[in-house]
Amino acid sequence: MKKQGMVSVFKKLYILFVIIIVIIYVSTIIIFLKYAKQQRNVEIGGMQSAVVHNVSALEQQLEIIYNLERNLVSDGRISSLVYDTSLNGYERSQLMLALLVNMQGFQSLNNIIEDITIIFPKQEMELSAVEGHGSKEYVPIPRNGDNTARSLVYCDGKAQMELLYPLTYSIEEDYVPDFGVSITLSEDYLQELLELFGSGEQAGAFFVLDGGEVLGQQPVEGEAQAQLMDCWYRAWEKQGGGESFLGKGRCLGTSNLFMSESIPGYGITVVAYRSGRGIGSSAMVALLMMGVVLLVISILFFEILYQTNTAVNKPLKKVVQAFGQVQEGNLEIRIFHKPQDEFQYIYSSFNRMVERIQELIENVKEQGRLLQNAELMQLQSQINPHFLYNSFYLIRIMAKNESYDQIIQFVTSLAKYYRFLNKEVEQNILLSREVEHMENYIDIQQMRFGDKITVHKGQLPESAAGFLVPKLILQPVIENAYNYGMSDILKDGRIAISYSHKEPYLCIVIEDNGNGGSSENIERMREYIQDYQGRAAGHALSNIERRLKLAYGETSGILLEQSELGGLKVILRIDMRVTL
Template sequence: MESVLTWRKSIFTRLMLTFALIVSPLFLAAFFIYNWGIGSVKEELERSMRSQVGFFVSNYNTEVQRINALLYNTLYDSNLTDLANRVSELSDYDLYRSVNSLQQRLLVLENSNLYVKNATAYIPSADMFVTSNGGLEKVDEEALAFFNSASTDSKAQLLQFRGDFYLRALLPLDVRYRMEKKVHLLTATLSIERIRTSLGQMDVRPGGGTSLLLPDQSLVSQPGADEALAAAFGSALKSRPDLSGSGTLTFRHEGRNYFAVYESSSYLGATLAVYVREEALTEKADRIQRLFLLFSLAAGLIVLVSMLSAFKFVQQPMLRLIRALRQMEKGNLNVEITHRREDEYGFVFTRFNGMVRNLNQLIDQAYKQQILTQQAELKQLQSQINPHFLYNTYFVLYNLAMSEDYDNVKQFTRQLGAYFQFITRNAADDVPLRAEADHARTYCEIQSLRFWNRLTVDFKELPASCADLLVPRLILQPILENAFEHGLADKKADGRLSVEFLLSEIGLEIVVEDNGPLLADSDVARLNERLTSEAPASETTAILNIHRRLRLKFGEASGLIFRHGREGGLQVRIVICSIEEGKGEADNETDADRGR
């Protein structure tokens, strides 16, 4: 087992080679056959769609050309020219006969083509226009001005006016000349409904449709078309940078992909398109799909056999390894895995068993080392009683005695006794937060007497729900000491220090804030960076010691956070993310200590 396993003993190699040799040819054959069939069906359907679209575009061009030819033939009709040029010379009878003959000619033009619903002759010189449906009426000046001056890119002179589409025939004269000389012209109104009906005659698969994009970018679809689908297709079609000639496009609507074939008519200035769901491209591939299904079933059976083999040689040992790892997750480090075969799992299980044994030894050593280190750091912190603090407190006591302020002498000596009792005792590493807060309050009261003319301390009440929370000893007093020595040391008057306890969703925050000199952003950032530095034990400061002990007890989200104070100075937040952990374990002992 100590030697490296050769490939001949590798389960993975044997299984993968066997699987690849058996399954790969089947899947490759099925894949190529299926894709060849689908590709052929798609090409056939696309050719059919292109042919159909091309036929209808050609038909529309032919019909519109016929309409335009009839319009221009009518433009030179003798009855129209008589009405346009000799109306004042005609008798009432001749006028009636000319109008009647012209209307019959327009009616023939209307009936000669499916897409024309009305034909109109504008005769501004006689202040009249004649329609195939309504006869003689007075000239519509707005319509006359539009048809005389409107321009279009459509060679067929296809125009939109008042919601309808028109073909016009006019003499090739200047617009101003036509308006001033009141030159006559003809228009043919196209029936959008008949165009829709003709679009409906195209062979459209279920779920698809046909649409005609006109020169004004309006979209005409077959009767009963899905308007939302047609609008989505229209947006996709209009987004094409170039619609000249013919082409294909794909678009998406309501989670489905669609395929479209379009062809543009330079004569009409319009684009005709047919679109279908992409699934429709493969509807005729049923035989190929069945063949592919058979191949897939055969491959599935082969895979099943391979998986049964893999279960015996791979999965069962893997399950044993997983169960052992889960036992380790629950804290059971006395697990051991046995394996009889000389393969990869035998090598892994042997190393796993050795790893568990080594892990047990390392955890035991690390745990003991951690306990010893924490105790040593706490001892070191307790021994760091500032000599200046001791001298100054005795000096304050001396002054109080000299001034015969015996009440404050009693109070001050009681506070000093409580302070040194708490900081020097070694009964427990964890204390209730109530005791820690009382010690910090005592320390602040001592400092208030020392600096009574320079600063004030606002120490808020501790919430009753947090009083029994067990916390590491001396997490608050060193922070207050830093505030007095560094933040408020240069304050000659109006120094303020506040301590408050805030409950939040994550737990408890103890906020210590002074109004000392304003720190730069870089200084605050540097303080926060020091908390995450990997300083050796010999260089661990009291603040870093507090931060580490809080994280060890309450989790990685707990610890210290430095911020700018609200009135200048520095704000230190002591974050404790759990206020339910470890309540009451040291209560009896602490109560006894308070009674000493």
């Protein structure tokens, strides 16, 4: 069939789709990259300005605190309380009161100061701007060798700056100063400073002391804060661990932008971060613009999908469904397509293909029927002469012995045997009839062999009695057992017939204690069955094997094994899911 006047649906849709998608996506990518870059620069610039500004303000406050500590350490009233032993109780109380008023004044003037404490270790006493005069045992705050007099230390969950006298302090465990000044930083002030960097889940900041302690919980805490701290530290250390740092790290399921600034001499670093999920106002504008562009893309895309579905998907689906029905065995299916395009050609070719398949199947069925008939006629011609000769010879012997009752019984069984062969014109019969014919043949042979051979006949399951099987699949196997297996047996010969029905297979087992059970003989018989080319030996079993596979499929057929009786075991396996 010539495809004249056809317009390619695929070509038009493909060109349209490529042009639209390329234009829209290139435009979208350009817009997105431009705004993403702009937003990133804005965020980085904002973070840098905030960090630098707030670090500068904090450094000024810490400088004020340090100068205040130095002034207090130099205050003569503290020296008098420590070294002047001539002061009486009233004089000492007046000096302490004056110091408290002075300390409270300093505290009220600077909101970064939470408390000012003067420590008298040897007197086990301290003066606090908040708690006043009290007794307290001196416990030195752990320090490392990198600390200076300006360095902030971490004690009781708070950041403190401590200046001890003498000014050159020691880190030895037995060092006890004469006195000292400790100023505790206000947590509220530090929190307010952190909130300037962000108060949501997407941005925030925290302080890190040189000892590794983290101050501030804005806006995360606990395990999340520890992960952020570790993420920043790894990125900071990777870049060399300088005083100023700008870089990225991944934690909490997203990428974070970190910026840190250290305050030299005070042992504190401000770390600000912004999550990759954080979106500023510029990003919202970019997102809005991208949304509009994507909306246009979506409309065009759905239009393309609709056209593709109408012109391509539905016709293809119809073809697939038709192939599915053919696969299930429906060869009456035909499909049609009105538009003059590729699908009309496909549909017409499909219809011609199904018609051709129907013709081939009918040819195969006819060939199968002819083959079965030919093989059956061949099998019958191979069986009848030899069996008929033996039968006449046995009748002659009975007549000479004047065993007339046996002659009557034998001739009756023989008549049944030949009536089955000639009257049963159907090629497929009930299994019960096939078993009856086999047992009639056994009766004939037992008249010949007498007590030399014992036959055990199993009970045919009722579920299999009405099952259709090819004619003459059992009697030839029994004949093989008599003619080959029992040929050299003079006494105590045994033949056993049993049935096993385990879904979906019916197995009919015929075994004997004859001479055919050797592994060499079994392997030779298997070769005959699998590659039968008209040999005399093994032709009956090969014939039955081919007919069973032709009737019930490749899972059915004949299996050969060594019998527990000592001879050959022949198993006929039939798939009962297949009905004739």
